[in-house]
Amino acid sequence: MTEGRPSHILIVEDEPKLAAVLEAYLQLEGFVTTILNDGHQVMPFIRSTPPALMLLDLMLPGRSGMDICRELRQFSALPVIILTARIDEIDRLLGLEIGADDYVCKPFSPREVVARVKAILRRATPAAAAADGLPQGQPGSQGLQVDEQFHHALLDGKELKLTPLELRLLALLMKSPGRIFSRDYLLSHLYDDHRVVTDRTIDSHIKNLRRKLQGARPDSEPIASVYGVGYRLEI
Structure with a gap:
């Protein structure tokens, strides 16, 4: 609350x-x-x-x-x-x-x-704080900016309307741009309660996140799929 x-x-x-x-x-x-x-x-x-x-x-x-x-x-x-x-x-x-x-x-x-x-x-909850005028990044700037504290993400100055899980996933990928993250690693760090979920769950979240990133930067491939291994951020 x-x-x-x-x-x-x-x-x-x-x-x-x-x-x-x-x-x-x-x-x-x-x-x-x-x-x-x-x-x-x-x-x-x-x-x-x-x-x-x-x-x-x-x-x-x-x-x-x-x-x-x-x-x-x-x-x-x-x-x-x-x-x-x-x-x-x-x-x-x-x-x-x-x-x-x-x-x-x-x-x-x-x-x-x-x-x-x-x-x-x-x-x-931090999204509401951001809406009240707290730090939100610099509109118009290039590149990807993610603020987990205020639940806010920008790509090339355009706001990304991400769900809490999508923002958390993007923040994980941003820790090491270019690094390949396995599905197991992403699953284990996304869900605090360590529930049993399948690799296809991550695939679904990646699909949604990729679509939103491409909406801000058309004709790009912001998240690459590495067959049999996992995903890497290429922004």
Whole structure:
């Protein structure tokens, strides 16, 4: 939570009992919450009242969580944790490919969800500080600039709208430009809780990050794939 102001968590879940349990646990930790139970309600709400983070069920009446996340990523880096009962690898991968920051499989412990929320907000909260006029880099300057403290990244003076996980991944690659980072290394340093995730998860995050870098510097290959080894930053 930001200092002096409770963080607003949007819970998008159509199972009333589950939504109520999540709300109770989050409010107990001092968060402000809103519950929506229909997919059509989500985008209008976010545009009018942007939350700090969204818990998003995939299976919703009206509109699916996948469609919501795809549209959201066209204009916002709002942190998203997907809630899903569909536990096969393909669905997990799709959730990450559309820009989700994390996922939790049902049934889950509400305490685990709260812990995931806190972990992501710890990395994402500095973005709000940057918006309030704290250091953000020098617009118009060339090259890549990443400020993890204020969750801010620029390429050639253009702001990169990165999710917390994407910014963390970019910061890892920037530690040694030109060095090849293995998938195992990136996985072990991206997830604090050392969960079991596959190499394809990293591939999805790299794909999203590469697309955003290329948006700021077209016709470039900012992240090179080294077949059978890993990735290296070439900026």
